[in-house]
Amino acid sequence: MSFFDHFFPEINDPPVPKLFPDDPQQNKVIDWFEAYDKECRKAMELRNCGRFLETSANQSLSHPTVKRKLDLFLYAPPQESSAKANLIGLEQDVMGTNQSVGSKKKETKGDGRKEYDWKYVQVIAELKCVQGRMDLNPKVVLQLAGYARHVFHRQPDRQFVHGFTVINSTLRCWVYARSGAFASSSVDLSTTQGLNVFCRVYNGYLGMSLTEMGFAVDPATTATTATTLATSDNTAAPDTITIGDRKIIRGEPFFTTHAIVTRGTTCWTARPMDSESTEFPWVLKVSWRYSGREHEGIMLQSCHKRKVKGVAEYIAHDQGLSTREILGDQYTKSAVALDLRWKINKGPSPHSLRDSGTQSHTPEVAVRKAPNVGDNLRNQLAVVSIERRPPHEPPHEPPGYPHKKAKLSNSHDSSPRSLPSLRDSTEERQMAGQYEPVDEVGSEAVVGAAEIPVPDRISTRVLMSRGKPIDEFADPVELLLAMRDAVRGHRSLLIDGHILHRDISVNNIMITIASRPRIDGFHGFLIDLDHAIEADAIGRHSSVPERTGAFEFMSIDALKRNPSFRHIYYDDLQSFMWVFLWLIIRDRAKCPALEDWSSNNKPGFIGAIKMQQIGSEEDFEVQLASWFDENLGPAVNKAAWDLRRALFPVGERKELEREDVRDRLYEKVIKTFDDALAVAEEEAKTLKKRVVVPRNRMAY
Helix, strand or coil: CCHHHHHCCCCCCCCCCCCCCCCCCHHHHHHHHHHHHHHHHHHCCCCCCCCEEECCCCCCEECCCCCECCCEEEECCCCCCCHHHHHHHHHHHHHHHCCCCCCCCCCECCCCCECCEHHHEEEEEEEECCCCCCCCCHHHHHHHHHHHHHHHHHCCCECEEEEEEEECCEEEEEEEECCEEEECCCEECCCHHHHHHHHHHHHHHHHCCHHHHCEEECCCCCCEECHHHCCCCCCCCCEEEEECCEEEEEEEEEEECCCCCCCCCEEEEEEECCCCCCCCCEEEEEEEEECCCCCHHHHHHHHHHCCCCCECCEEEEEEEEEHHHHHCHHHHHHCEECCCHHHHCCCCCCCCEEECCEEECCCCCCCCCCCCCCCCCCCCCCCEEECCCCCCCCCCCCCCCCCCCCCCCCCCCCCCCECCCCCCCHHHHHHCCCCCCEECCCCCCECCCCCCECCCEEEEEEEEECCEEHHHCCCHHHHHHHHHHHHHHHHHHHHCCCEECCCCCHHHEEECCCCCCCCCCCCEEECCCCCCEEHHHCCCCCCCCCCEECHHHCCHHHHHCCCCCCCCHHHHHHHHHHHHHHHCECCHHHCHHHHHHCCCCCHHHHHHHHHHHHCCHHHHHHHHHHHECHHHHHHHHHHHHHHHHHHCCCCCHHHHCCHHHHHHHHHHHHHHHHHHHHHHHHHHHHCCCCCCCCCCCCCC
């Protein structure tokens, strides 16, 4: 089944567009689109479908952290009536009942221009008229991907995003999901056949239901949850959904991932539906895990049964559909992950298809690194796939333009690696208040092989207890208590729960909220078991990578990329130390160490830098003096020193796996915080309590 047959079924008697402009300048192409949009709405009775063709080529769309412009997009603005009425009305209208859902709301700036928000964008597009430019040029691929990234960020219920490019006269449609980006074959709009395909595509976009457009369906209620259809008068009732056997009220999202090919984690506040309290004591975490990974909810449930202390308290869990089920198993299984490294050496494509001795090249789609892309996408890597081109279909060249090979930077490590992902740069991740962990795919994806299936991800929901981010500690005592109990929780998770966490970071340590004390009495606890594995599986779990976590907090051995490396408890203990050092840095915005530790650099380089900073007591003394926030006092300074002494040096890794060595190391680290607490509590008796201003809020 082709991309177009799958997403854009044949329609009866669509209006035929005028000939595509011979000179496809942007303004002419936009005029052509607008003229056809009017014809479609008139002929297909879609005047009130709720989606409108818009352009923001001369202004940026509203977004909390970035400014981007869209050449063309389909927009579904908020309506004047209630959200529920809008949702039902829009579904009915799109399905052909032609019931109006309310007037289109026009928001304008002081200069009379309309103001748009990524929250209401439903289809994205990019137009280019550049002589010799191929539509799968790396800059084009990354630019459209950047738009999709903003849509996912502003629409956390979105499961996938439709988009298209028109480069010169070449149309290509895209679908962005958490597994990657899926691209159609190219279509020449200067031909009659190409215009016929375009008719199906554009009318398909206008007539899609909300689920076909990519909005989630609550598996318990089968109701579509489209946050983009919020009302302008804010009268919508809170979301009421079912997670496992719990009926809850979902509050506001307080954490979203600004990336595409990741777990795409979004966290919402939540409370029991039958509670008389208006407080939201729970967290609803929605993410997309790889199909070969264990459900985090199952692991938390296991921790609850085994009486593990110091981890998030389990409430309920369930799971939704996978990307293959959502987009179509038959189609996504036939898609192939592609790689562009062959372009660097100007060699033949490893992804060619052959038929009767004639070679037909599948166009390049995956991008290793593109220079000068802009908007912090320079260091991003793309995972995209494309449908197999039928043998009889020749490769398409832009009519009238000579072929020009894309030039790619070869400065990035070109050695075979796991499937790369569209991740944020460090700068944007810090702005968004997150450190997205490296999520290497083990044996299921090795870049460079043309027949790799696109990896599958499953929508996963977990309901758990809520905490306060570790970087919002009120004073040194609260910091030290939370860190100590997080380490105690890690030990309990490993020894009582037989689970190794493997992703210790600033994001994953919480402070217990004073008004909601834990049953185990811990002042801090761990969250996020997405990368955790059963302790018995250490070193032999083929579908789970050994290296996980954010580079900033990874252990030195994990960063070295030794082929024989196996992640053990010691690597997590060392990550606790890097988290603690990160927390006590005086001015993170101006700290060279954080730039050195960032994912902009290669792992081996980061590992070497960390060893230089901490390898000897003399070097560490210099570094700590330049980092340390003196307002935190001598107790915290003592803890930093004692942590370094407890974890360096420790001898051979093989010896670390002995139980007696493991138990001694845990005791040393825990004693480090206990000793520092004694100093802090003594200091607190004589000094006024210091309040530390929270920095770069982190969350689940």
